[in-house]
Amino acid sequence: MxxxxxxxxxxxxxxxxxxxxxxxxxxxxxxxxxxxxxxxxxxxQPELRRGGTPLDAAASAWKGLEARAPQSTRWFITLPDDRVTATTAFWQPGDGGKRFSNATLDPLTGDEVKARETRGGExxxxxxxxxxxxxxxxxxxxxxxxxxxxxxxxxxxxxxxxxxxxxxxxxxxxxxxxxxxxxxxxxxxxxxxxxxxxxxxxxxIFMAMYMPWARQVLSDSPANVARNEAKANAAKAADKNWVTPAPVGPMLDEVARRWGLEHPTLKRIEVTGRGTENMTVTFTRAESSHISITAREQLRFDGVSGALLSDENATAGAATAVHGALYGLHLAxxxxxxxxxxxxxxxxxxxxxxxxxxxxxxxxxxxxxxxxxxxxxxxxxxxxxxxxxxxxxxxxxxxxxxxxxxxxxxxxxxxxxxxxxxxxxxxxxxxxxxxxxxxxxxxxxxxxxxxxxxxxxxxxxxxxxxxxxxxxxxxxxxxxxxxxxxxxxxxxxxxxxxxxxxxxxxxxxxxxxxxxxxxxxxxx
Amino acid sequence: MSALTGLMAFAGMAALALRMAPHRRAALEPHVQRRCSRLSMTIGGLVLLSGAFALAVRAYGWSMGALVWFSSWSVGGLAVTLLLTYRPRWLPGLSIASVVGAAVWMLLVLS
Structure with a gap:
């Protein structure tokens, strides 16, 4: 000493x-x-071009994915905003395989963009x-x-x-x-x-990894619940008859009515249980008005009837809320x-x-x-x-x-x-x-x-x-x-x-x- | 709004720097030094920094407002330090300009 x-x-x-x-x-x-x-x-990736509002990009990405991944049960779409140019999509293959496919889509046409392969800022x-x-x-x-x-x-x-x-x-x-x-x-x-x-x-951010015991406090977080649900759905779609999804147009109109067309608007779309009667479409708003990554604004639709599901803004436990706020502060x-x-x-x-x-x-x-x-x-x-x-x-x-x-x-x-x-x-x-x-x-x-x-x-x-x-x-x-x-x-x-x-x-x-x-x- | 907070925090940090003897000698003419007492610089600096805090919290809420606020004085303080190092005589003028700029902006935006 x-x-x-x-x-x-x-x-x-x-x-x-x-x-x-x-x-x-x-x-x-x-x-x-x-x-x-x-x-x-x-x-x-200078080949990527800008165009339209995030909602236009959502409509064309939806069209593009219907052509590209018709049998898939899960889609994830991230839309362009005033900083990001391209639409990126991930989907689970129709056979329920674990490896997700992904593509960068043009915001105007929904076609796959031919841009140079790079990790970019990632x-x-x-x-x-x-x-x-x-x-x-x-x-x-x-x-x-x-x-x-x-x-x-x-x-x-x-x-x-x-x-x-x-x-x-x-x-x-x-x-x-x-x-x-x-x-x-x-x-x-x-x-x-x-x-x-x-x-x-x-x-x-990684405390659950450094101290795994904390996971017991966080396991009730909405993201985890959704993840388990999605797993069950993917299995169901494989052995049941294909249920035709509702058109996305009216859902996007509702999203536009609530969040508008300008920046803090639609950012992510998550489709789960596609082709089953449990299909859900979740729209997530861009983070700009709040810090936390868990306190997100979301709209959920029934994917078969196209009806807006009641807001279930599940309130997270205090630990999850603090974790989300600190995580959000770090990512800014x-x-x-x-x-x-x-x-x-x-x-x-x-x-x-x-x-x-x-x-x-x-x-x-x-x-x-x-x-x-x-x-x-x-x-x-x-x-x-x-x-x-x-x-x-x-x-x-x-x-x-x-x-x-x-x-x-x-x-x-x-x-x-x-x-x-x-x-x-x-x-x-x-x-x-x-x-x-x-x-x-x-x-x-x-x-x-x-x-x-x-x-x-x-x-x-x-x-x-x-x-x-x-x-x-x-x-x-x-x-x-x-x-x-x-x-x-x-x-x-x-x-x-x-x-x-x-x-x-x-x-x-x-x-x-x-x-x-x-x-x-x-x-x- | 973060730019407005930034201007006020810069001026506040400048005032706090100008209450310290070596920086006063470097940045202020002797007759100005006599006129601006150290006490008034301290009070001015604290008023500007608390004003910036109030603005940031009003605009962004507590947690994000606090982040905007301390970011403002961190970066503002760096600007003050670099000015004192390389262009000390510019500091009083620039800080007065940013106070005036902030005031005009507030009148335009918040009215």
Whole structure:
């Protein structure tokens, strides 16, 4: 145990932060990108077009599915809104097989869209909590990382207590340790409520997985009841005569009358027991007026008579309600553009918080090793992992975007190839610091990132007509993607340049290099 | 509405920053420093931040309002910090502009 309470908290902060810092950084970067999942998908599948209201899209998707999956007993349709362009449909095959088929449908015709195969923004969303690891290990690791983050936050507030007298202070011209500590404090303190919310709600989302006993409290949730019912129906349809479903037109009219045609309107359609006398059609409204994912507005129709079923807004137990609210807060599906950008900015602050923390660990220990004239194994390892994560991950993500534009559009395994490019490039970024000196590797990877992001508009314009079309239409989401990429490029470029200048100063001032003590009392 | 909350929270954070001696010296001319006492900056900042909170809760309800509110001052605070670092003299003007902007907006939207 350390001498004082604060010293032991500082110790805990240092080591919890370091141990899972790299994982947390990757989770934060991909999670921040996920706030714009729909926009990223839109850029990565530029062939998809917009058209009509969600209700028009529902009618054409229904027609399309009647042609495509006539014998199926279960349909799930997700409709476009003002951010998502395409209609996506899942259905269970007519023979009751377990494997669902899926298709992306054109919102105007209901035909399957021929768009390039890609995971789109879904990749970031999945990576954010599964980390590209085999199930369930990614989720466990993400959970451990969330737990560590919570500990690092609490201990960090205690360790960096003197920050209060230096609120709003950032001094980039001061020695590295000082200016990194400034930024660590600023990004840490200002968005503290966000970090607590995000790490706590992350734990709550998968708490049933981390602590399976909780499931007993949640098992009465409406979703679970519906799921069991659907299973029974699918079995029934197989051995009974086919019952003709009612036309969907009048149901959609009723939905339009209640929810209107504009944004918070119809978002999802779920058809269960299709072809049986138990057929039900459930319409779910877009989440925008409330946070919770369980408190949804729904309309249910009898699928045979077409009659509206009485509202059975089953009230969930208190545990389910809290779980739904925290889950909803974490996903932030309700956020409008301004709040979404603010959340994105706080996500970036979180990335900066983790990155500065990781880098400070090495800066703090550098003078000790320089004085002793040897290089510690741990120090070298952390330096290199820092480079591969903080500078290397952005390079790998840029490579994913390049792959999206440069791989042949018709490729069968295209979406897997994209991910493979991402992983291979990231692996290269991990090896690269082993053959270069630390300072060089930092600079080269940061420059690589700046170049890859900066040249993305050129790649886009050279590989298809989409950028030109977006410019002509003034497509805010498409151009916003490019603006964000250019901003990322500029940020990485500035970091690389500053690092270069620092290196020059450091080599010129070699003899005077003295151990820098942490000012302001906050030791790292 | 979150943009309005954001403007008020930015101005509120700016006022709270301008009650701290080093930031006052960096951002305010000496004669302005004498005129704007630290007490008035504190009160102004707290009033603006609570105003932003009231607006957010009125527009979005308690839970989502709280989220919008703390997001506003987090991002607003970052803006204040970056301004104090690179363009400290712009801070007073920009925060007055955002208070005026917020007031005009409120008159237009809430009337």
């Amino acid at each position: 350390k001498k004082t309470f604060r010293l032991s908290m500082t110790w805990l902060h240092t080591w919890t932060g370091l141990l899972l810092g790299w994982v947390l950084f990757a989770i934060f970067v991909t999670g921040t990108a996920t706030y714009f999942k729909a926009e990223i998908t839109r850029w990565m 990749f970031f969303y999945r990576f954010h909590f599964q980390l590209q690891l085999p199930h369930p290990w990614g989720r466990y690791l993400a959970g451990v990382a969330a737990m560590f983050m919570l500990v690092a936050l609490i201990t960090g507030v205690i360790a960096h207590r003197p920050f209060f007298k230096e609120f709003f202070t950032f001094r980039p011209e001061r020695p590295p340790l000082r200016s990194f500590l400034d930024f660590h404090n600023v990004s840490g303190v200002l968005a503290l409520p966000f970090y607590f919310l995000i790490s706590y709600s992350a734990l709550v 599906r309700f956020a409008g553009p301004v709040l979404r950008w603010m959340l994105f900015a706080m996500g970036l602050m979180g990335c900066a918080l983790i990155a500065t923390g990781l880098v400070m660990w090495t800066i703090k220990r550098r003078p000790k090793y320089a004085k002793a004239g040897r290089r510690g194994f741990g120090q070298g390892l952390v330096e290199r992992l820092n480079i591969a994560t903080i500078a290397g991950l952005p390079v790998a993500i840029a490579a994913l975007f390049w792959a999206n534009r440069l791989l042949p559009v018709e490729g069968e395994t295209r979406s897997d190839d994209e991910v493979r490019v991402f992983l291979v490039v990231w692996a290269v970024m991990l090896v690269h610091p082993l053959v270069r000196s630390v300072a060089r590797a930092w600079r080269e990877q940061l420059w690589a990132g700046a170049l890859l992001y900066g040249a993305l508009p050129i790649v886009d314009a050279a590989s298809g007509p989409f950028l030109g079309e977006a410019l002509r239409r003034g497509d805010a989401s498409y151009l916003g993607f490019h603006a964000t990429m250019l901003f990322t490029s500029a940020a990485l470029g500035v970091a690389a340049k500053k690092l270069g200048r620092r290196m020059q100063i450091a080599t010129h001032a070699q003899p005077r290099m003295t151990p820098v003590s942490a000012e302001g009392g906050a030791s790292v």
